[in-house]
Amino acid sequence: xxxxxxxxxxLSYYDRILKAxxxxxxxxxxxxxxxxxPGPYFEYDDTTNPHHEAAQGVLNLFRxxxxxxx
Numbered sequence: 001x002x003x004x005x006x007x008x009x010x011l012s013y014y015d016r017i018l019k020a021x022x023x024x025x026x027x028x029x030x031x032x033x034x035x036x037x038p039g040p041y042f043e044y045d046d047t048t049n050p051h052h053e054a055a056q057g058v059l060n061l062f063r064x065x066x067x068x069x070x
Contacts, residue, residue, distance in 0.1 A: 002032050014038060 005017065005025075014037030018026060025032045044055030 005032050 005021070018033060021033065024030060028035050042055075043049060044052050046052065049055075
């Protein structure tokens with residue numbers, strides 16, 4: 001059952017799945033669904049990454065809605 005829930009989490013929203021499960025399966029002791037929902041992992045957030053500065057520059061251009069010429 002745990003494996004089926006893991007696949008469903010990848011394909012749907014964590015909160016929606018949590019509401020769909022019976023209460024007995026929602027409990028952390030049941031070990032069916034993780035306590036924390038999945039989140040994004042951005043490897044360039046790590047300041048030791050050699051491309052961190054370049055990635056931050058691109059993100060800032062997106063946030064500032066820079067023109068393509070920039």
